[in-house]
Amino acid sequence: MTSSADSPPAANVTMTPADARAAFRGGRVVPTAGYCAGFAQANLLAVPADYAFEMLLFAQRNPKSCPVLGVLEAGAVSSELLAGGDIRTDIPRYRIYHDGDLTAEPTDVLSEWREDLVSFLIGCSFTFEAALLTNDVPVAHIEQDVNVPMYRTSVPTVPAGRFSGPLVVSMRPIPADRVADAVRITARYPSVHGAPVHIGEPGALGIADLGQPDFGDPVEIAPDSIPVFWACGVTPQAAVMASGTPLAIAHAPGYMLITDARDAAYQIP
Amino acid sequence: MTSSADSPPAANVTMTPADARAAFRGGRVVPTAGYCAGFAQANLLAVPADYAFEMLLFAQRNPKSCPVLGVLEAGAVSSELLAGGDIRTDIPRYRIYHDGDLTAEPTDVLSEWREDLVSFLIGCSFTFEAALLTNDVPVAHIEQDVNVPMYRTSVPTVPAGRFSGPLVVSMRPIPADRVADAVRITARYPSVHGAPVHIGEPGALGIADLGQPDFGDPVEIAPDSIPVFWACGVTPQAAVMASGTPLAIAHAPGYMLITDARDAAYQIP
16 A cells, blocks of 8 residues: 555566665655565664664663664764665654654655764565565564554663663564464574564453554455564664663664675575 | 692583672682683773773774673663672782873772773683583683683774774684684674684784784694684773773683673674
């Protein structure tokens, strides 16, 4: 329901990361699941330099939800993860937080940018979805053409300085006879959230209704499937909201940075 | 040559981490290889808070040499990795750097401590030596009862802010028919340097003479063995020396913090 009519899935899948970033820079606004198969997608969180140590420490202490793929130091807007790109324009949709409150969801952040912003690129579970599909494990939100559902949980993160807040998870319903495969396959990608943090029993995570995600869209869950939860790179956004950081710039959940890094680079033997 | 007569190896191996830290706090000064089998050992690097983000970023960008096991925030002298302990006294020997120069090697740092010091605990390859021994792969410096030899290389690290410098490696001679096993076994421990960075050919690392290590002691290399090199947690000390940080406190190479974390916690499947 969110993909544009002029970008058929097949073309998205085979697009290069540079071409995808150019398309988003040029105005295409879609969730990025299924784009550029084989290339790693990343969450963005940019905070003022005064908060940078605490955010990097928060990531170090919560590695399942915040695996750091790269850091753009204060003033930098590009890196080898987005060669020739610009972190301020190359994501389809952003979120701006002032004092912890979501204030805007623009498609670029050129007018909000400050020279003291440090940008953290954090692994995204979209990265391992190609591996699930290659192994014929279905990915419901891609099949249903919606954004992945994400939920705030009742599980606290490990605080770091001024940052704390709940673990955020993404959910994929997996056929019961493929759940073990999904664990095995995603465990090979510890840098992009790795194995699930929780399988079944959403109530135990404090999730009252799977049909009402906190971020993204609900998905239909087939009768033979159970909900499987992975740590999500939106977790640091929840920490920003909880901590009231004066300014933070993030991607809109599901609308990721597509990097030049290959998924395979994050796969362990 | 550096172990004390009143601490036979068997007693060291089975000692608890808390007892080992108490012994070091009480004045025992020995390299820690072989101590407390099954528990992770750690490198220390403490820098002023003004340098903390750049040091954590340096670690993030050089994960093979600087795998972060924990961070004690400014003012903290203990953590769950050394329960009931004190980072200023529980390491057998320290190194103090002023403006990048080594100025002292005391057995505690109580008089040098500052409230703004942030302590980084970095994984140590001593952690996987127990796994090598369990698999009958010999560890020469333990057999010869000396400190592990470490070398500055000609391989640069990835800089972060004011930190840059050479990769430092530890070297273990391994029988040629066990090198593949040593790779396989240590690769299971990515948080404590993991697989070797280099096998054979010390000249290609810029090491002119294996008999003259930059840190630690030389070891005898049996005719059937070849030198195998692992990334070493002394690397950030080399970065401190190269960058001229006004103050830094580190462990003396080979004289590690013994933590309460089990080696198994850092083992991947």
